Amino acid sequence: MKHLLSTRDLTPGDAIGILDTAEEMAAVNDREVRKLPALRGRTVVNLFFEDSTRTRISFEAAAKRLSADVINFAAKGSSVSKGESLKDTAQTLEAIGADAVVIRHSAAGAPHRLAVTDWIQAAVVNAGDGTHEHPTQALLDAFTLRRHLARVAGTPSAGADLAGAHVVIVGDILHSRVARSNVWLLTTLGARVTLVAPPTLLPIGVEHWPCAVSYDLDAALDQAPDAVMMLRVQAERMNASYFPSTAEYSRLWGLGDERFDRFDTPAFKDTVILHPGPMVRGLEISSTAADSDRSQVLRQVANGVSVRMAVLYLLMSAKESAR
Amino acid sequence: MATAAADNGASRTAAPAQNALSGRVVLSAADIDRALTRIAHEILEANKGPQDLVLLGIPRRGFPLAVRLARKLAAADPSIAAEQIVGQLDITMFRDDLSRQPTRPPSPTRLPAQGIDDKVVVLVDDVLYSGRTIRAALDALVDLGRPRIVRLAVLVDRGHRELPIRADHVGKNLPTSAAEKVRVRLAETDGPADASFLEDHVAIESPAGAETEERTR
Incomplete structure (x- = not known):
């Protein structure tokens, strides 16, 4: 290499x-x-x-x-x-x-x-x-996830891949280099990836990527994924309005308090929250979710x-x- | 002369007892076991008992040797718990030839729970050659703590030192030429990977023709 x-x-x-x-x-x-x-x-x-x-x-x-x-x-x-x-x-x-x-x-x-x-x-x-x-970000996400899965399973993480893991990536996929790098790397390592975003924030050709695509965050969460990765809405790259208002985006595609309450059910026992940072609290993720012990943000760093x-x-x- | 050397080599590799082990076997499994038993007793003797002993094996083959030595120490002295005094010391990042070699992935470093501060650390490796591995190990050790004493135990000392380093405990002194290769094979590291592995051994492999020349010298 x-x-x-x-x-x-x-x-x-x-x-x-x-x-x-x-x-x-x-x-x-x-x-x-x-x-x-x-x-x-x-x-x-x-x-x-x-x-x-x-x-x-x-x-x-x-x-x-x-x-x-x-x-x-x-x-x-x-x-x-x-x-x-x-x-x-x-x-x-x-x-x-x-x-x-x-x-x-x-x-x-x-x-x-x-x-x-x-x-x-x-x-x-x-x-x-x-x-x-953004390959090193994807590598550190995979590293964090691999350590988490090994901890849950009680097995050593060295040498392991991510076979069987399910990762939901939510947010501004269109402008996100992190999402692209993660789609390739996580699928290479055997994980299943679901992208969730408003239709306007999905790139052309996403149907050819090796992942599932959904517009509905709640439906994606019904599958109780191993990790939910929230992405920042990259306002600095947006030269048009991709959604009507930030409040609407937050309600439909943000990890707010109400949606975070779903994580209390047994199916979500070992689900972690990833965020590549910087976080915009109140938009794509609420402070409760960001500061919870499910959040791996500081571990990722x-x-x-x-x-x-x-x-x-x-x-x-x-x-x-x-x- | 050249034909004689070739014949010599051919007849040796064709010998039935050595068909899987090419080269000249200098230590058999039983020899290795006896040498380790002696080294274990030497370590106890030099240390005047089992106090503060820590064995650190250098990957790859130093570690299984350290584990075997620790078991022999425990057998000789019941106050020793073998698994509590043995560890592994990776030296990859401390090598002085990193930039000249293809990239090597590092191995884990695992220290015994008691740490190495103020302990008597015995470094364990399979072959002592230039001494550069041991220099790297000494550097790695400094970053991990401050042992009271550092000693060195090796299965084979083949000479050709390039640094002022010597071993305290040697399984076998093996005069070699620099063209020869000393091959150590142990069940723990080579058994699972190598289908032709039969049992522990140390062998000397010579480049074609060089072996006879060396011996007649």
């Missing part, structure tokens, strides 16, 4: 390998000395053309725990605002000596462009490109560091010549 651009390229073996490595990285995060020397002397550049809190910090923490040097780049306040192209920016970073480039860009395919051209030699990690993919450590380690530990 040279780059991580999409969860679609991952075989079940690749994906389980990343999750198992993340499992060992998580053990390091519980130790007194939370640092490994594996990437000493290597440089990771966080190339963020779009705003991000947790993804950038998570990648930074992951790289530092592996002893790599980290250079953070934000498009705001850089020469990008003077009109510098992606190619020139990337080549500048390469000249500084980047061994891996973690890139977030508003244009789908920007990481792919960096990876397939001869602009740079560094390993490329996609940290979210437009409305296309913690697991994100382990998963990103695994990805950086697997992509960077061997130099080009040894691969």
Whole structure:
């Protein structure tokens, strides 16, 4: 594996390998000395053309725990605002000596462009490109879910896939790179995925994705899924009105208090709530649901560091010549 | 000369007792068991008893050896509970050749519940060669705690050290040439995966022709 651009390229073996490595990285995060020397002397550049809190910090923490040097780049306040192209920016970073480039860009395919051209030699990690993919988020969701299922079943999580699990992903599928990456990864790992959204927030061609699609959240919840993933309504990407009002969206597709009360029934005993963050409380999820012990949001953030450590380690530990 | 070497090798691999175990077997299952029994007693003797002993095996084959040693210690001294003194120490991330090798997935590190602070830690590995694995293990150990003493037990010491490291307890000193490979096969790690596995053994594999040359030297 040279780059991580999409969860679609991952075989079940690749994906389980990343999750198992993340499992060992998580053990390091519980130790007194939370640092490994594996990437000493290597440089990771966080190339963020779009705003991000947790993804950038998570990648930074992951790289530092592996002893790599980290250079953070934000498009705001850089020469990008003077009109510098992606190619020139990337080549500048390469000249500084980047061994891996973690890139977030508003244009789908920007990481792919960096990876397939001869602009740079560094390993490329996609940290979210437009409305296309966000593979490390899907990996950390799968990691969180796999640990939860193992805890419920009382079996070790290492080596396991997600066979038999059912995940409902609710919300703004149209603009969500997290939903896309999760659909490919979770189905690769053997899970069943149901997407729930208003018809206006589903992308064209969704019927060809390997998942079920529903407009009715209550009907999807009738199946008592193992996990419910709530997505944020990405107002910043919306150039038209996709639903009449936020109150209506919240009532029909939000996890409000009333709908969350259904989780008290025995069928939902082991159902968890996932959210990739940032949450908009009161719109797609109520505070009661977000702060309940079913919510895995903070676990997801913690697991994100382990998963990103695994990805950086697997992509960077061997130099080009040894691969 | 060249033909003689080839004949030699051919007749050896054709020997009926060794059809599944290519190479020259230098330690049989019984030899390995005897060596571990002796090492267990040496560990107790050097430590003047069972106090504070912790055995940490280095994956992959050091760990089953550590488990076997712990059982032998428990058999020799009833105050020892074998499963409470044995652990596994992964050194993948601490290797100095990480960037030159294809990526290796790490193995779990499991310490005994008592931890390693102020303990007498005996590192256990199958083959001691350049000493670089043990250097990595010492680095890994530092990040986990501060043992009072660190000792080293190996099944085979084949020489060719590249670092100032020596073993405290050795199953067998095995002079080898750098071109040869020492192959350790244990039931715990190799039994399930390898259909041709018959029983525990240590063998020396030589590249074609090099073996005779080495021995006549």
